[in-house]
Amino acid sequence: MTTPPRGLRERKKQATREALREAALRLAVERGPDQVRVEDIAEAAGVSPRTYNNYFASREQAIVSAVTADREARIAAAVAARPAGVRLADAVTEAVVEQYTNTGEREHKALLLITTRTALRDAFLDTAAGIEPPLTAVIAERLDDAEAHTARVLAASVAAAVRIALEGWLRPAGKAEAAESLAAGGLVVPSGSLPDRLRTALAPLAPAFDAAEQHTQP
Amino acid sequence: MTTPPRGLRERKKQATREALREAALRLAVERGPDQVRVEDIAEAAGVSPRTYNNYFASREQAIVSAVTADREARIAAAVAARPAGVRLADAVTEAVVEQYTNTGEREHKALLLITTRTALRDAFLDTAAGIEPPLTAVIAERLDDAEAHTARVLAASVAAAVRIALEGWLRPAGKAEAAESLAAGGLVVPSGSLPDRLRTALAPLAPAFDAAEQHTQP
DNA sequence: GCGTAAATTTGCGCGTACGCATTTTTCTTG
DNA sequence: CAAGAAAAATGCGTACGCGCAAATTTACGC
Structure with a gap:
């Protein structure tokens, strides 16, 4: 492969990262930015709230990064x-x-x-x-x-x-x-x-x- | 006076700001940065913890601003x-x-x-x-x-x-x-x-x- | 001075950010 | 493929950041 098979881990991380991004943006659009708690985003992405904070340091970062990508x-x-x-x-x-x-x-x-x-x-x-x-x-x-x-x-x-x-x-x-x-x-x-x-x-x-x-x- | 008498309010604000700065730095040096809570800084400066956050958005800002001035x-x-x-x-x-x-x-x-x-x-x-x-x-x-x-x-x-x-x-x-x-x-x-x-x-x-x-x- | 408008301080409450220790998952090595 | 190492996910506890509304202080005109 061109990319060294350091793969499954890295892929999964990217996957959850993207899942969190999307969930954050979607929920923010649906109910308005102030009606979204971290808990909701984490649940929608299928991870624990604590894990959410391993990926994003703030609620705003997740929403914004869905646009920034x-x-x-x-x-x-x-x-x-x-x-x-x-x-x-x-x-x-x-x-x-x-x-x-x-x-x-x-x-x-x-x-x-x-x-x-x-x-x-x-x-x-x-x-x-x-x-x-x-x-x-x-x-x-x-x-x-x-x-x-x-x-x-x-x-x-x-x-x-x-x-x-x-x-x-x-x-x-x-x-x-x-x-x-x-x-x-x-x-x-x-x-x-x-x-x-x-x-x-x-x-x-x-x-x-x-x-x-x-x-x-x- | 040279400065327009918009003074007492402005002066007091600057005074508390500086008091907070100094207290933050002093306490951080004395006991180490991790052993200082905002409550301590606020108390040392003679204001409520809530007021502290009206001046500085984080504990780090106060300490650092004592150096930056x-x-x-x-x-x-x-x-x-x-x-x-x-x-x-x-x-x-x-x-x-x-x-x-x-x-x-x-x-x-x-x-x-x-x-x-x-x-x-x-x-x-x-x-x-x-x-x-x-x-x-x-x-x-x-x-x-x-x-x-x-x-x-x-x-x-x-x-x-x-x-x-x-x-x-x-x-x-x-x-x-x-x-x-x-x-x-x-x-x-x-x-x-x-x-x-x-x-x-x-x-x-x-x-x-x-x-x-x-x-x-x- | 005195009363009123404006600015600041304060208490309260909620959700958040993160360090730490533990458990679960993924990677490597023989 | 099994066992151990490495990395990531999770739970928990603590302190923090800040919106909000009530209370207190300052400013200004008369």
Whole structure:
């Protein structure tokens, strides 16, 4: 086999993880986020409540991870898939936009749910940090190995930018925003689509990527 | 008075906040981090346990914030204090290094304590994110107001880089590290001083700062 | 000063997060 | 394939985080 037969254990773990994810999301949609207890999710997935907490550190994480799934790995793969010729900055940007845009009907509904609760919103934003490790690996591959630090910093910066883009995107245009924007004294872009927001947030990092690339191939 | 008389309330809040901080750190040092309950901290500060949680969302936050204090504001002030002529990237880097280097004897002891518990370590690393808002403000001031997004992204990237530097700095050189570094296939810098780590982590972002500055003054 | 509106503190209660010790399941080795 | 090692699931107990509503404190106008 291509994958070493370290399999049955790993498979089962992934299975329960996914079962918990699905159960969490389904129940949250059915009865509303506040009417779901950990006990319910665990029961629906066929495990004990204690085991639930071996997989997810909070109730919000499980719900959110049903939407996030393995987006991190897909982003890294998408970057690696781009031809070696293109600018690294572009490769990363397009990969991120691509993976955050392929959103199905189910995900859309889930996002609506997420915006309704602050705790869920925060948990969702935190998932952006998860792209750092795989991004670090794939960026390091395109740079000199001696600049492993650089890859890490760039990946973390991308994660931070993505977080900012998401934060602005799913912000409820409430009263606080108007006051805040006036206090800042400037006119801010009201809303905009997610791809636009992602590109705008990532753009300032492009020069850093360019410089890193220059260092490896003078 | 120089400060508008919005005072007694605000002052009292700050007082209790600091009392909680100090009590938390003192008790943690005295009896060890695991032998301190929130009830103890609250009592030592003369408030109810419930009030404690109005100030800090976790026991770790209180302890850590005694070390962190108002470092965020000081960093922003340090940046603002630099003459307008110097490169923005340099101003930020030096301000960060400066504020993380001025560490007293008390802080050093506290850091030793923090490294002993994973939860404390994580809470400490999370405080790095706190520099984003003030940094955003001071960076935006040096850039065109139209590029408010840029300032935010740069500030968040700095925060991410600082976090990485701190993470590597207070990592316990345990068994996991050796294995990991071998798996990565490269030779990694073993330890290094904190200023060095901060500079190294921030260096890759310099081109992004330069580019942002260019846009404002062509 | 005095009364009223606003902000803060507090007690209560529920569900959660996790360390620890034990049991059950999966992997390895001869 | 059996026995032991390794890993994961489970039960239990404790402390925590926080929403909510009542009580207390502070601020402001008259």
